Amino acid sequence: MPQKILAGRATDPQLRGDLVQVKVDQVILSRAPSRALAEAIATGMKKTPVEVAVAYDGTCVADASSLADIDEGSPHSVSPEFPTYNIPIARPGIGFPAPVHLERFAAPARLALTDDPRLATVGGIGMLSLVVSPSQLGQALATGSAWLRPPRSVQIHLSGRVRPFVCARDVALELLRRNLDEVVRRIEGEHHAPVILEFAGPSARLLSVGDRAVLCGIAPQVGAAAALFVSDEKTEVFLRDQRRSKAHRALVPDPGAPCEEVVSIDLGTVDPLLMDEEGVVRPVRDLAGKPVAQVVLGGDSGVTLRDMLAAALLLKSKRVPSRLDLLVAPPSRQVLEVLAQSGALVDLVATGARIVEPDRRVVTSEIYPPPPGGLSLRTADPEPRIAGAPSFVVASAETLAYAVATGSVGDPRSFKRPVRVTVPRALPTDDVLILRDKKGEQVSTKKPPPAPAAVPWKGPLTLDVLAGVPKGNGRAAVGARGRKAAAP
Structure with a gap:
């Protein structure tokens, strides 16, 4: 199927050669949107020709450092100029980029380029999402095409x-x-x-x-x-x-x-399975009885609307243990509205949950990190990170619900009776937090930051390489086939 999508957009439908030029349907900017826009503007772009291009502003919880980054023109910030280039802005609070894009923009049998590996989830709708560099994103924004390896x-x-x-x-x-x-x-x-x-x-x-x-x-x-x-x-x-x-x-x-x-x-x-703090996947029963200090239900992956509703039903009339902190991070504003309309949000709050904003730093553990010396259970996929960073246990929403109900890890089948979940068909679809270009609307004249200049290497240079999360065999999958990379 991926070859089928690429062949329908390639200048060479046979996909011969190491690289082929293909038409790009969507560009998704999440991690360094301003840098990609600067690359596109440098080529003379006035309006992007791609069918859909979206910039996600994932910083919801503002502090002094994040505001300073915006003032200094950080490549991670989203400036008001994006809509003038036919690139809508998904404002803070709309949700995590992956679930929001799946709901509001993703389309089957299309090709999307992005800077965020977590956007792989849009493949669930039949869209091919590939991660490329900011310079390639800039070229795709400017020309509507890209060179890719079959x-x-x-x-x-x-x-x-x-x-x-x-x-x-x-x-x-x-x-x-x-x-x-x-x-x-x-x-x-x-x-x-x-x-x-x-x-x-x-x-x-x-x-x-x-x-x-x-x-x-x-x-x-x-x-x-x-x-x-x-x-x-x-x-x-x-x-x-x-x-x-x-x-x-x-x-x-x-x-x-x-x-x-x-x-x-x-x-x-x-x-029922979990991935422990060492990255080893094992049955839930292997950690049964281990006390839990923190539960984070939600995030940008690993959980659906049905899972959130099921967890709320399982926790109805329950109370959070005194030594456990329950955080609920709704994947999107749409999910939050459905939880509120169905009464599930009331049940979660009555249980003792805290509702947190969909800030990108939640999934990276930069905010609400795992408590020191305590076990943290989460539904979201781990973020590739530097070895030695705080880690947590990944499990299903039902397993997290059991941990909240009992204060310890356990098999959710101990609930005995499964809940019946009905996902509503009438979903809230207003795009009030999506900022589009409107004729005559005054926007800031502040320009996005220029692309950083290349710095020549002087002699040997040792670089730290981010390590991926260990897989089921317990061994870390390390980027670039190692933990250190030496420049020539």
Whole structure:
């Protein structure tokens, strides 16, 4: 399927050569939006020609240092000039970029370029999202095209049905436990090409778009360039509920489409799992009884609207233990509104939850870090980080609900009776926090910061390389194949 998307946009539909030029449908700016815009302006761009380009301002909790960054023109800031270049701004408070883009902008059978690996979740709707450098993003904004390497595919064949108290978060952890990162690394080394995960099989079509997005979120964890699901009736229903039916396009693999390897998983055999602080995926029962100090429900990945509603139902009439801190970070403003309208938000607050803003630093643990000496349980995927940074346990929303109810880690199947969750079809879809260009509206004349000048190397230079999160085999996957990289 990724080859199918690229072939329909490439100057050479056969995708021959190490690099091919392709038309870009969307550009998603999340981590360094001002730098990408500066690169585009330097080429003479007046208006971006891409179908959709969005800049996300992920700093909700402002402090003295973040305000100073904005005043100094930090590349991470979002200036008011973006809409004048046909690039809307998703303002602080709208939610985390990945779930918001899935709800309001992502479209199946399209190609998106981004600077944020966590946007891999949009593959759940059938959109191919690839991470590129700020300079490539600038070129894509200015010209509407980019040069990319044709990828290779690994198929994830899904069969069976999940059992009660097992959800997509557990299935994603099961894939990590099966050392999918080693498969990706081997194929990437053999073919010198990026690897994309393709989900297929009879059970793939049974999953909701939200569950598909959770599974696609493992792509950066295993070193894959992206992950992709088909676009079918489930996708069409999702877009209809979002009032974006016109964005739907069918996307299915061609019969006999090649893939380098097939990894099969029976959903009926998956148990409630967690990834411990060392990065080892294991059954929840292995840590049963261990006290929990912090629970963070929500974030930008690993949880769906259905999971949030289920956790609220499981915690109804419960109270937070005295030594546990429950934080709820709704993935998007839409999810927050649904929680409020359904009464689930009231139940969570009555339990003792604190509602936190969807600041990008929540998922990186820069704010609300794990308490020292205490166990922190979270639903969101870990952020690649420097080795030695505070770590936490990743688990499903139901497992987190059990920890809140009892104060310790335990198997959510101990709740005995599964809850029945009805996800509303009428969803709030107003875009009040999306700032678009309006004719005649006065905007700031402050220009985005220029692209940083290249600094020549003088002699040997040793660079620290960010380490990825250890996978199911307990070994860290280190960027650039090592912890240190020496410049020539």
